[in-house]
Amino acid sequence: MKSHFYLDPEIVFLNHGSFGAVPKVVYADLWHWQKKMEMDSVQFLENVFPLLAKSRRVLGEFVGCNCDDLVYCPNPTHAVNAVARSLDLKPGEEVLSTNHIYGALDYTWSHICSEKGAKFIKAEIPLPISSNEEFLDIFLNGCNERTKLIFISHLTSMTACRFPIEEIMTFAHERGISVFIDGAHIPGHFPLEISELNPDFYTGACHKWMCAPKGTSFLYVKKELQNKIDPPVISWGWKTDLSDGSRFLNKHEWQGTRDMTPFLTVPSAISFMQENDWESHAEVNRNLVRETRRQILDITGTKAICPDSWLGQMASIPLPISDAQNFKRQLRDKYKIQVPVFEWEGENYLRFSFHLYNTEEDAQRLIEAIRQLQS
Numbered sequence: 001m002k003s004h005f006y007l008d009p010e011i012v013f014l015n016h017g018s019f020g021a022v023p024k025v026v027y028a029d030l031w032h033w034q035k036k037m038e039m040d041s042v043q044f045l046e047n048v049f050p051l052l053a054k055s056r057r058v059l060g061e062f063v064g065c066n067c068d069d070l071v072y073c074p075n076p077t078h079a080v081n082a083v084a085r086s087l088d089l090k091p092g093e094e095v096l097s098t099n100h101i102y103g104a105l106d107y108t109w110s111h112i113c114s115e116k117g118a119k120f121i122k123a124e125i126p127l128p129i130s131s132n133e134e135f136l137d138i139f140l141n142g143c144n145e146r147t148k149l150i151f152i153s154h155l156t157s158m159t160a161c162r163f164p165i166e167e168i169m170t171f172a173h174e175r176g177i178s179v180f181i182d183g184a185h186i187p188g189h190f191p192l193e194i195s196e197l198n199p200d201f202y203t204g205a206c207h208k209w210m211c212a213p214k215g216t217s218f219l220y221v222k223k224e225l226q227n228k229i230d231p232p233v234i235s236w237g238w239k240t241d242l243s244d245g246s247r248f249l250n251k252h253e254w255q256g257t258r259d260m261t262p263f264l265t266v267p268s269a270i271s272f273m274q275e276n277d278w279e280s281h282a283e284v285n286r287n288l289v290r291e292t293r294r295q296i297l298d299i300t301g302t303k304a305i306c307p308d309s310w311l312g313q314m315a316s317i318p319l320p321i322s323d324a325q326n327f328k329r330q331l332r333d334k335y336k337i338q339v340p341v342f343e344w345e346g347e348n349y350l351r352f353s354f355h356l357y358n359t360e361e362d363a364q365r366l367i368e369a370i371r372q373l374q375s
């Protein structure tokens with residue numbers, strides 16, 4: 001499958017989790033829209049909203065929600081900022097998350113909560129963690145009558161753990177607590193039915209596991225809350241009827257002059273997945289992730305940080321090393337492996353991702369490199 005991508009053939013690319021690789025056919029589609037725009041940019045941008053609506057329809061079907069309840073945005077951070085700034089958080093109210101929150105969004109919530117006099121609470125989820133019950137015991141203990149919102153990663157960034165989101169949703173629904181799910185890593189990685197989960201807000205990145213071009217993400221907002229959520233940038237869509245959709249779509253879709261073409265490629269990214277038997281590849285990769293984790297842990301002597309059932313096509317492993325940057329550099333320069341190695345909460349970790357262009361040989365190359373570097 002690697003020939004479907006522009007990936008450097010010399011490099012074993014194991015960092016799809018940070019920035020996905022884009023298939024050539026999806027790039028061709030991007031180029032098609034870019035050319036169309038350059039042929040008459042005025043005409044193109046004046047007529048871009050029906051094209052966006054068409055693309056949203058395909059995305060809505062893929063992520064399981066009404067397409068008019070989601071808007072395109074460049075990245076999940078943008079989506080979270082829109083919601084965090086709009087929420088009517090009062091002094092003393094609390095937003096509950098975990099210490100596994102994506103770093104940039106930790107900054108967002110800390111800043112917004114302190115501006116509004118609210119409290120940002122990060123439940124400490126220790127590692128290793130062995131079960132849903134252990135997680136829920138700790139996390140849900142952080143909820144109380146002041147909890148206004150739960151902000152939770154569906155699958156965490158640094159630790160690559162898929163949290164028990166269904167159970168969290170049940171708990172929150174029973175108590176009337178709002179939930180914002182950060183699903184940056186979910187679309188294209190796990191089947192997603194937003195309407196079934198029924199959160200208040202959901203954001204996902206199409207440019208990660210769905211392989212759309214960078215700068216393609218979305219924000220879902222439950223219908224009854226859409227009037228309350230403003231975009232970070234107030235532009236023409238604030239007052240003008242730009243599409244035949246709702247005010248929610250208008251105000252979020254026109255954010256000044258910007259390149260809409262990556263959003264238009266989402267249907268071709270979804271077709272690429274469907275035409276290439278995505279699900280079977282995902283299953284093979286999930287098994288390869290588990291087996292690779294097992295073999296690396298045998299070498300490092302460190303502990304699995306979460307149960308196998310929490311893993312997708314990505315896993316983080318604690319490494320008994322003192323210099324993460326040096327280890328990463330050696331993997332890149334000496335073994336031609338692109339993989340993140342980083343410090344998180346005082347420990348060093350390696351996080352590898354397998355996508356449909358990766359092979360068992362790639363996994364073996366990583367295992368062998370770690371064996372040599374650890375000896």
Ligand SMILES: Cc1ncc(COP(=O)(O)O)c(C=O)c1O
Pocket residue numbers: 017018075076077078102104105153155156157158182184185
């Ligand atoms: C869990 C999680 N949330 C949010 C993001 C947001 O990414 P960005 O910095 O592109 O907004 C990421 C990116 O890797 C992520 O892993």
